[in-house]
Structure formats: structure tokens, C-alpha cells
Amino acid sequence: MTSKLPIFVIDDEEPVRAALGKLLRVVGIPSEMFESAEAFLDSYTDGRDGCLLVDLRMPGMSGLDLIEELQLRGIRLPAIVMTGHADEASLERMETLQPIGFLEKPFTLADLKDRLSQWMQA
Numbered sequence: 498m499t500s501k502l503p504i505f506v507i508d509d510e511e512p513v514r515a516a517l518g519k520l521l522r523v524v525g526i527p528s529e530m531f532e533s534a535e536a537f538l539d540s541y542t543d544g545r546d547g548c549l550l551v552d553l554r555m556p557g558m559s560g561l562d563l564i565e566e567l568q569l570r571g572i573r574l575p576a577i578v579m580t581g582h583a584d585e586a587s588l589e590r591m592e593t594l595q596p597i598g599f600l601e602k603p604f605t606l607a608d609l610k611d612r613l614s615q616w617m618q619a
Contacts, residue, residue: 502546
């Protein structure tokens with residue numbers, strides 16, 4: 498499994514970002530790491546392709562807030578949402594925003610590869 502398009506990993510926990518970066522390198526997918534949704538927005542250049550791998554709950558803007566903000570700006574990046582704590586309201590909001598995947602932490606490399614395959618085949 499390889500891709501020339503990057504995965505934009507957005508998670509407020511540095512160990513999670515580091516582990517995901519390592520996993521993505523192993524499967525041949527370039528990645529860019531961001532400690533917050535705001536940091537991603539500050540660095541994003543219109544027209545860049547890739548896929549978001551974003552934490553649901555973060556200080557400041559949440560992962561779902563980020564997806565919604567991108568959609569409001571007309572940016573349609575596919576997104577995989579990660580969380581260790583999904584509640585009913587978040588799940589309902591995800592249905593509205595329609596990310597391409599959802600991963601419950603902790604997840605395995607196989608789980609991640611399954612979601613990334615969905616993105617690559619879309």
C-alpha cells in the first residue's frame with residue numbers, strides 16, 4: 498500500500514503523532530503532522546490533495562469542527578476521524594459531515610490500513 502498523496506495527521510498528543518507517522522512510513526504513505534486543527538489550517542494551501550487523519554477531541558477546534566470549516570471553505574478533503582471517546586452527539590455530527598472513516602483508539606495497523614484503502618479506492 499503506497500500513496501503519493503499525504504495523510505495529514507492532526508492530533509494534540511505528540512506520541513500519537515509519532516506512532517502514526519512511523520506506521521504510515523512502514524506502509525509507504527507520506528505524512529505531515531500537526532498538533533492542532535488551527536496549525537493545519539494555518540499551513541494548508543488551497544488545492545492540496547491528501548487525506549485527514551484527525552482526532553475527534555482536541556483543545557480548541559475539534560476534528561469535526563475542522564472538517565466543517567474546510568467544507569465551509571469549499572475544501573473537500575477526505576477525512577478519517579479517530580477517537581477514544583465517541584458520544585452520541587459526535588456520532589450524529591459525523592453522519593452529517595460524512596467522513597470516509599472512523600477509528601476507535603486504540604486501533605491496529607490493520608484497522609488503519611482498511612480505512613486508508615477506502616480513501617485510496619475512492
